[in-house]
Amino acid sequence: MAEELSLLGMWASPFSCRVKIALKLKVVQYKYVEEDLFNKSPLLLKYNPIDKKVPVLVHNGNPLLESLVILEYIDETWQGYPIFPKDPYERAVARFWAKFIDDKLLPAIRRACWGEEKGREKAVEEATELLQLLEMELKEKRFFGGETIGLVDIVADTLSLWLTSFEEGSGVELMTREKFPKLSKWSHEFASTSAVKENLPPKDELTVFLKSLFGKPAK
């Protein structure tokens, strides 16, 4: 049975990257469609009329939206590499940290790097405190998923390349090796994993892009 699988994504989006990593781990073939977010395709507007955002995974004509929803769908649909833990309690813990990263940590990092100068110190303090919680959660594990990458590692993709680009583009230092030895080591190991490495965008281009998107005097 021929399956049709395509991913509407954007090269600089860490959310699109999550889906690419997951599909690579499952060894699933798909067609990638690059979206211009300033000139969205009729296809994207058709599949995601509410938010008009990427990533959108289209499987046999059926669209799937929201990166976390897509990751769970991929894990349930294709066997092989497990992205989510099997045990319900461990799943709940993984979901908790995924939500923590998306709902609390990422907005805090954005505010720290790109927010108003006035609130900069407090924003950096907040982001640092939240990063500390994640540093503690990693403990002595190689990855959040244990010996191999799992859901939380994939969702934390923003903390590897994107955070480095944020820091270089904004001049704000957050995840230093001194303050975050475990996360810094994790970031390097994560980015070196083959499923991740081949799906990361080029760093310099990403830094330039993010700076133009978030930096002043952008409104």
Place this chain on the structure above:
Amino acid sequence: MADDDQVILLDFWVSLFGMRVRIALAEKEIKYEYRNEDLKNKSDLLLKMNPVNKKIPVLIHNGKPVCESLIIVQYIDEVWKDRSPFMPSDPYERAQARFWVDFIDKKVYLPSVRLATTKGEEQEAAKKEFFEVFEILEGELGDKPYFQGEAFGFVDILLSTYTCYFHTFETFGNFSMEVKFPKITAWTKRCMQRESVAKTLPDPKKMWEVVMERRKGLGLD
């Protein structure tokens, strides 16, 4: 699951987030100990079980904490999987249910709060946003008995908690849910016929009183 499971819920009676979990536990007929937290004086247990967010609800299952209401509801569904499933079995339908849960979780709360606790231009803006969101939900529900089809599920558990505030929204927003959203209104009545929902949701008049107190505190009325 064994009957000697120890299940404790740390909660606060007014919390919409807590109500989601209470409905889920009732749907699965799980026996549990309910503990009402004083949010101005949080218990040591709450701070120990949820050190990251320090918030309710927290489900403590055989001593292990599960935090965040939607995560708790999914956990309940996965552990007590032998009865009343909250999710369909088809992966695509499951993804759709998760999408709508995420949509409701992100888009209903703030406009609802603003609609009930502001006035003038700010309230008009909140009302517009509230209507936009509920129009989408009305369309998504369509002619189905429940959001996920024939069976009451995860999406219904989530949205049904807001129904105890509908009377409040109508009063302070000056509109009728039944006129604007007839399908959701019919769905509300259907949900209220379920024991889990009817026994969990407080009387809408009580919620109106809670919001009225808040409005007085803000100097609105």
